[in-house]
Amino acid sequence: MSENNVSHLRIGFVLSGSTTSTAKIQLTQEGEERVFEGMLVVISSKRRKIEYLGRIDSIKPVNEFYREGDPWSEARKKGIPLDAIGDVGRSYVLSEVSLLGTLGNSGLRDVRYPPEPGDKVYMINDGEGYEKKIFGIERGESGYIWYGNIIGYKQIALPLNIENITMHLGIFGVTGSGKSYGLGYLLELLSKIPYVLPDSSTTYLALPTIVIDANGDYLDYHEHFLDSGLIGIGKFRNIYRMVFRKSKALGRPFTKGITIDLDVFNTRELAEFIISYKTAGKEINELQVAGLELALKELEYDSFTNLFTENFENLKYKLDELSTGRDAPIHSSTRRAIASALEKFKSDVIERDKLVTKSPQINVEFIEQITKEPSLVIFDFSAEGAPGVSPLEKQLVIAYLSRLLYNKFTEYKNRGEDRYLLFIIEECQNYIPNTSNYPVHATLTRDYLSLIATQGRKFGICLGLVSQRPAFVDPVVVSMLNTYIIHRVSPDDATYIRKISGGLPKSLENRLTTLERGKAIVVGQMNPLGYPVLVEVGRRSIEHKMGKTNVMDGLYTLFKSK
Numbered sequence: 001m002s003e004n005n006v007s008h009l010r011i012g013f014v015l016s017g018s019t020t021s022t023a024k025i026q027l028t029q030e031g032e033e034r035v036f037e038g039m040l041v042v043i044s045s046k047r048r049k050i051e052y053l054g055r056i057d058s059i060k061p062v063n064e065f066y067r068e069g070d071p072w073s074e075a076r077k078k079g080i081p082l083d084a085i086g087d088v089g090r091s092y093v094l095s096e097v098s099l100l101g102t103l104g105n106s107g108l109r110d111v112r113y114p115p116e117p118g119d120k121v122y123m124i125n126d127g128e129g130y131e132k133k134i135f136g137i138e139r140g141e142s143g144y145i146w147y148g149n150i151i152g153y154k155q156i157a158l159p160l161n162i163e164n165i166t167m168h169l170g171i172f173g174v175t176g177s178g179k180s181y182g183l184g185y186l187l188e189l190l191s192k193i194p195y196v197l198p199d200s201s202t203t204y205l206a207l208p209t210i211v212i213d214a215n216g217d218y219l220d221y222h223e224h225f226l227d228s229g230l231i232g233i234g235k236f237r238n239i240y241r242m243v244f245r246k247s248k249a250l251g252r253p254f255t256k257g258i259t260i261d262l263d264v265f266n267t268r269e270l271a272e273f274i275i276s277y278k279t280a281g282k283e284i285n286e287l288q289v290a291g292l293e294l295a296l297k298e299l300e301y302d303s304f305t306n307l308f309t310e311n312f313e314n315l316k317y318k319l320d321e322l323s324t325g326r327d328a329p330i331h332s333s334t335r336r337a338i339a340s341a342l343e344k345f346k347s348d349v350i351e352r353d354k355l356v357t358k359s360p361q362i363n364v365e366f367i368e369q370i371t372k373e374p375s376l377v378i379f380d381f382s383a384e385g386a387p388g389v390s391p392l393e394k395q396l397v398i399a400y401l402s403r404l405l406y407n408k409f410t411e412y413k414n415r416g417e418d419r420y421l422l423f424i425i426e427e428c429q430n431y432i433p434n435t436s437n438y439p440v441h442a443t444l445t446r447d448y449l450s451l452i453a454t455q456g457r458k459f460g461i462c463l464g465l466v467s468q469r470p471a472f473v474d475p476v477v478v479s480m481l482n483t484y485i486i487h488r489v490s491p492d493d494a495t496y497i498r499k500i501s502g503g504l505p506k507s508l509e510n511r512l513t514t515l516e517r518g519k520a521i522v523v524g525q526m527n528p529l530g531y532p533v534l535v536e537v538g539r540r541s542i543e544h545k546m547g548k549t550n551v552m553d554g555l556y557t558l559f560k561s562k
C-alpha cells in the first residue's frame with residue numbers, strides 16, 4: 001500500500017500492546033470523523049510487509065482533564081465550567097480493533113504476528129482489488145453474487161456463495177426494516193448468477209424460486225415481466241403469479257389459480273386440519289379428530305378430493321351411522337361438532353374458495369417445468385391475490401406445496417438428478433411456529449417444512465425463511481438455517497439472534513436494534529469472509545412500488561372529498 005496514495009485515508013496508528021487477535025489504535029482526525037463500530041479497516045505493517053484486516057470494535061474518546069476522581073471533581077460538582085482547561089488538555093480517541101486475518105491474494109490468512117506500535121491504519125481502498133484480497137474471490141467468478149456494499153465502502157460488495165444457499169437462509173427484521181426490498185434485490189441477483197464455461201466465457205444462470213409473498217411485495221416483478229418481457233429479470237424464463245380463485249387478477253397472463261389436491265394428506269392430518277379449521281386453529285378436540293378419522297377410514301375412499309368435492313353426503317351418512325346405537329363409537333354430541341366442522345370446511349374451502357380439485361394447477365408437472373426452465377413463482381397471499389382467504393387456508397396451501405416439493409425432490413434425488421429450488425416463505429412463523437411462545441396450530445405445515453429443513457445439502461430445496469419475529473419461529477428449524485441476513489430486530493429478539501447466529505461481536509450486536517432501513521448484518525455459510533459483515537442492501541433495478549405508503553396524500557384526498 002503506497003503511503004502517497006491520497007485515496008488511502010489514514011485513520012489511525014497502532015499503539016503498544018497488540019496481540020494476534022486485537023490491536024489498540026489511536027485515531028487520526030479523519031479517523032475520528034469517519035470511523036464507526038463494526039467498520040472494516042486495514043492495518044499496514046511496513047516492516048513485515050503485510051496488511052491486516054481489522055474490525056473496529058470500540059471507540060473511546062479520552063481527555064486528560066476529565067478523569068474519574070481527578071482534582072477537578074469538586075469544581076465539576078459545583079457546576080463551575082472547565083471548558084477552557086478541557087480545550088487545552090490532551091484529548092484523543094482510542095479504538096479497539098479485532099484482527100480478522102492478514103490479506104493475501106486468495107483471501108484472509110491467520111494472523112501470526114501482531115501489528116507493531118506505529119503501524120498505520122487505513123480505510124480500505126475501494127478501487128485496488130481489495131475484494132479479492134479480503135474474500136479471495138473476484139467479480140464474475142462462478143457461483144458468487146455480489147450483495148450490496150459493505151457499510152463505509154460504496155464500491156466493495158459482499159460476495160455470497162450460491163453453493164451454500166442449499167443449507168438454507170433466514171431473513172429477519174421488524175416491519176419496515178427493509179426485508180422485502182432486500183429480498184427483491186437478492187432475487188434479482190439470483191436471476192443472473194455468473195457461471196464460467198470451460199472456454200472461459202461467462203454465462204448467467206437463474207435459481208428457480210417460489211416465494212410465498214405475504215403482502216404483494218414481489219408483484220412488481222410480475223408486472224414488469226408482463227410489460228417488458230424478459231428484460232431486467234435476468235435468466236428467469238417465466239414469472240408466474242399464483243392467486244386464489246376469487247381474485248380479480250385471475251385471468252391475467254401468467255397468472256394461475258391456486259388449487260390443491262387433498263390426497264397428499266393422510267387421514268389423521270386431514271381430520272386434524274378440518275377440526276382445527278373450525279376454531280381457526282385455536283384449539284383442537286382430540287375426540288372429534290378421532291371420530292372424523294374413523295369415519296374417513298371406514299369409508300375406504302381412495303380419494304379424499306373426490307369424497308369432498310363429489311360425495312360429501314356419503315361422509316355425513318357414515319358419521320350418522322357411526323354415532324347411532326347404544327355402543328356407537330362416536331358420541332352424538334361429538335358427531336354434531338364434527339358435522340359442523342365439516343360443513344365449515346366444505347363451505348369455505350371447497351365451495352367459496354374452490355381450493356380443492358382432482359387436477360390442481362400446482363402439480364408435479366408444474367414443479368418439473370419451473371425447475372427445468374428456471375422461473376420465479378409468486379404465491380400472492382396479499383388481499384388482492386387472496387381475498388377473504390383465512391390464514392388456515394393459506395396453511396393448507398403451504399402444507400400441500402411442501403409435500404409436493406418434498407416428494408418430487410425425493411424422486412429427483414433417487415433418480416440421481418440434480419434440481420434446485422429456493423422456497424421462500426414470508427411470515428414463516430405462521431407455518432413453523434415456536435409453539436412455546438407463539439401458539440398457532442400448524443402441524444400440517446410444520447412437519448414437512450421441518451423435514452425439508454433437515455434434508456442435507458444435496459436435496460436441492462433451499463429454504464428461505466422470512467420473519468419479523470424470529471423468536472416465534474420453531475427453534476429447531478431456525479437452528480438448521482446456515483446463513484442469516486439480519487435487519488433491525490426488536491430488543492426482544494436481539495438475544496435470540498445472538499444465540500442462533502453463533503454469537504456476534506459486541507460492536508455488531510449493539511447495532512441489531514438500531515440498524516437503519518436497508519442495512520443488515522450477514523452472517524453464516526454464504527458469507528465467505530467467515531465473520532459477520534455489516535452491509536447496505538443494493539438498489540432493486542425494478543422499483544418496489546408495493547411497499548410504498550402515502551399517508552398524507554391519502555388523508556388529503558379523503559379530506560377534499562368531503
Ligand SMILES: Nc1ncnc2c1ncn2[C@@H]1O[C@H](COP(=O)(O)OP(=O)(O)OP(=O)(O)O)[C@@H](O)[C@H]1O
Nearest residue numbers: 174175176177178179180181517518537544547548
Ligand atoms: N434499501 C432500500 N432502499 C430504498 N428503499 C427501501 C430500502 N429498503 C426498504 N425500502 C423501502 O422502505 C419501505 C419498507 O421496506 P420493506 O417493505 O422492505 O420492509 P419490510 O421489513 O419487508 O417490512 P414488512 O415486514 O412490514 O413487510 C418500502 O417502501 C421499501 O421500498
